[in-house]
Amino acid sequence: MSNPFGTVPPEAILAGDATDAYFERTRTTLEHAGKNPHVVAEVTADQFPTGSFDVFTGVKDVATLLEGRDLDADALPDGTLFDGGPVLRIEGPYLEFAALETSLLGFLSQPSGFATAALEARLAAPESQVLSFGARHVHPSISSTVERAALLAGLDGFSHVAAGEILGREAGGTMPHALMFCFGEGEQPAAWRAFDEAVGEDVPRIALADTFWDEKSESLLAAETLGDDLDGVRIDTTSSRRGDFRHIIREVRWELDARGYEDVDIFCSGGLDPDSIRELRDVADGFGVGSHITGADSVDFSLDIVEISEGSEDSSSSRTQSGDEGELISKRGKLSGVKQVYRTPDGGHHVTLADRDGPADGDPLLEPLVRDGEIVREFDLDDASERCLADAETVDFESSTA
Template sequence: MSNPFGTVSPEAILDGEATDAYFERTRDTLEFADKNPHVVAEVTADQFSTGDFDVFTGVKDVATLLEGRDLDADALPDGKLFDGGPVLRIEGRYLEFAELETSLLGFLSQPSGFATAALEARLAAPDSLVLSFGARHVHPSIATTVERAALLAGLDGFSHVAAGDILDREASGTMPHALMFCFGAGNQADAWAAFDDAVSEAVPRIALVDTFWDEKSESLLAAETLGDDLDGVRIDTTSSRRGDFEHIIREVRWELDARGYEDVDIFCSGGLDPDTIRPLCAFADGFGVGSHITGAESVDFSLDIVEIDGEPISKRGKLAGVKDVYRTPEGGHHVSLADHEGPTEGEPLFEPLIRDGEIVRSFDLDAATDRCLEDAEVVGVGQ
């Protein structure tokens, strides 16, 4: 079977077959009527600035999608924050890209949602280790999309091995409850010792300590078992019996310190979000965040023609005319018509992406991460 999981192929995406049916009808109709106007189209979520910033990403895949087509495109830099106005602009004959709209919006909408949620987690624990643990909540074919968005937003790593191969990053993670089950209740020390003997020295010794006994007891047993080799303990207490999670973490920290294990870190996971992370930062050293990222709402982008054969046009509720966007010195996001003067000392945010069908921008994930975190500080997200 050539496609055992029924996923849409890269070829279908690039050929414009991964589209909504009405774009095929549109092509048929325009070709029949011999119409193919020169247009400018923009991708937007909100028409005006809202003050509620999202992270823009997915533009690398959009560039790949548009490459080789007779058009020009400009876009915000990967990782830039926005709160209104266009994030992408395409200029060319409409039928050059008409059937690409569905895939193009998907390339932007979901990754931008993932990255925005990951940034929220990052800012909730700015001085802690924060890892993406959410790949199990999405289709495996988009695991790399999740993990790249998490890295772009400043998370320190992720758990998915295949995504790591694609992104050239080492996946993080130590042991699941299944490993503890295989050794059985009362044999936790054997499980941790076997892990220590079997796994590469490069892997941190983080013992899972909430499987059979209470978190304090298993944490102390792990410290006694592995001694100086123990880097930390992970508490993944399920929400159904978690109670006061902060109290549990504080109690574990106290008992470890009381017995001289001050260097043993505490890592928390299991349904965490920014609100649950913030009060734990004073006592825990790291966090695994999953469903908060993968369950994020996609950014509701749409693509609209705003100029046709040189004349402004729009549907009701949208803004006609080609636009530019700026970052103001105060950290604001300013939207204006492209043929009008921008704000004083405003930084234009659009940069060339495609010229005559060729990609004219490079994509560096580390640079995008720096850009995202720096821009978050400029616009005041998380403050």
């Protein structure tokens, strides 16, 4: 069986077959009528700034999708925070990219949602270790998309092995409750010792400490069992059994410290969100975040034509190259005309027509991505992460999402 899990293969995406049916019918109709106008189209979420920022990512996949086609494209840099106005602009004969719209929006919408949620978690505990544990909540085929978005937003690591191979990063993690079950109640020390003996020295010794008995008892038992080799304990108690989770963590910390285990860290996981992380960040040392990231709403991007001019099947010169301007056009509720967006030093996000002056102190954000079908930008995850975190400080992201 060539496609055992029924996923859409890359070949179909690149061929434009991963599309909505009405784009195929549009292509058929335009070809029948001999029409293929030269257009400028923009991808936006909001037309005007709203004061609420999102993280822009997925642009590397969009560039791959557009590569080799008779068009130009400009986009925000990967990891940029945006608030209104276009994040991507495409110019060329409409039929060059008409059938790509569905995939293109998918490449941007979901990863940007993941990254925005991951940034919320990151900033909830900026001094703590925060890891992505959410791959189990999405289809395996997009696990690397989740983990890349998490790293872009500044998270310290992730758990998915195959995603790590794709991203060139090593996955992390220690032990699940299933390991403890395999040894049985009362045999927790045997489980922890076996783990310590079996895994590589580079793997932190983090003992899961809430399986059979209360968190304090198992944490102390783990510390007594592994002694100086124990790096930390993980508390993964489900919300239905927690009670006052902060009090539980404080109690574990107190009892460990009272017995000389001040160097044993406490790592929390299990249904955590930014609010619960903020509540625990002064008493816990690290957090695993899953469903808050993977359950994030996709950013509601849409692609709209904003300028149009007559063109034929062999029309290839861009408006920029020819110096010609097309007719301003838009659907109701959208803004016509080619636009540029700017970031000002005070964190402002401004939208103007591209042929008008922007803010005197503003930096234009839309930059070349594809020229004549050739990708003209390089992509580096570390650079994107640095940009994302710097932008978050500049625009005061935490206040915008409060």
